[in-house]
Amino acid sequence: MSLGQKLAPHLPFLRRYARALTGSQSHGDSYVKAALEAIIEAPEQFPLDVDPRLGLYRTFQAIWSSANPESDDGSAHPAGREGIASARLGRITPLSRQALLLTAMEGFTAEDAAYLIDSTPAEIDELVADALAEIARQTRSRVLIIEDEPIIAMDLETIVRDLGHDVTGIAVTRDEAVAQALADRPGLVLADIQLADDSSGIDAVKDILARFNVPVIFITAFPERLLTGERPEPTFLITKPFQRATVKAAIAQALFFDAETVPA
Structure with missing residues (x-):
């Protein structure tokens, strides 16, 4: 089975994760597209020592992190949903949101989520708790x-x-x-x-x-x-x-x- 065939069943759910992370289907899909392009351009760099789904999300996470979409330098926030997200992101760490979505929505274990965002299982548990508490305070x-x-x-x-x-x-x-x-x-x-x-x-x-x-x-x-x-x-x-x-x-x-x- 080719790598593409192994990854295909997981793409709809990666798109769901990307959409929830960005709050936009178009923005989420753009990051998924970038991740797939990276895999096509350098298939030898795709992690083959883990489950294909983990490798796919790991590649996406690398693209997401390198783009640094959630940095906040104190400048004015854009309008619309991005602006809403930016306003909130000043009050919650990006890693907490990613840990929350990866475990609670995508069903990854704390160990798998730790692999995806270069953390530890204990830190993942803390990040999830922090995210839920902070979002609850805001909403x-x-x-x-x-x-x-x-x-x-x-x-x-x-x-x-x-x-x-x-x-x-x-x-x-x-x-x-x-x-x-x-x-x-x-x-x-x-x-x-x-x-x-x-x-x-x-x-x-x-x-x-x-x-x-x-x-x-x-x-x-x-x-x-x-x-x-x-x-x-x-x-x-x-x-x-x-x-x-x-x-x-x-x-x-x-x-x-x-x-x-x-x-x-």
Whole structure:
């Protein structure tokens, strides 16, 4: 099997990580493209002594670090999502965010994450704890949950409240979701894909976004269906069955890039 064939199954998830790290599909994809170009130009430098997925993320991390996208020299921040991220990055270290995403969202062990960012497992644990605590201090919001499975909805509600956020409601259909969003505007939406009446959580989100902008985290048992690269993809995507840490990381990241939760 060629190196390309070994790496192909992992590319959608590397793109997800890059997108969450940058807050932008286009920016995230540009770093993934640069990493792939580096592998093509010098395949002999690709680490063959580790799992291909680790080697792929390691190459990406090297590109990301060399670009130094999260440096902050005190100059004025750009507008838009990059500006929002820059404002927050002055209050949280880049390594903490990377450690959080690599472990909680991408599922790497502390040992693997340590390899990826040249750290130690103990330091990774500290970085993750620091990231969660700092982002929690920076972000407080109100969350609408769109989920038709009662047990999953209750679990999500508990996670949201444990993070210090309020829940505006739990909707089980497209119509309920839109009605609740309009009645009590949330600052974040957690949306399942398949809903109780066979309606679509994607359609519910489209309806909501047609009225106002709000960060959205999609939840699905089939993430590959939304990670095709054929159309705009959700910035934040959680795979079912999910780990609580994954949901916490996604919420933290979604609010990290949200203008309405930027502290004064």
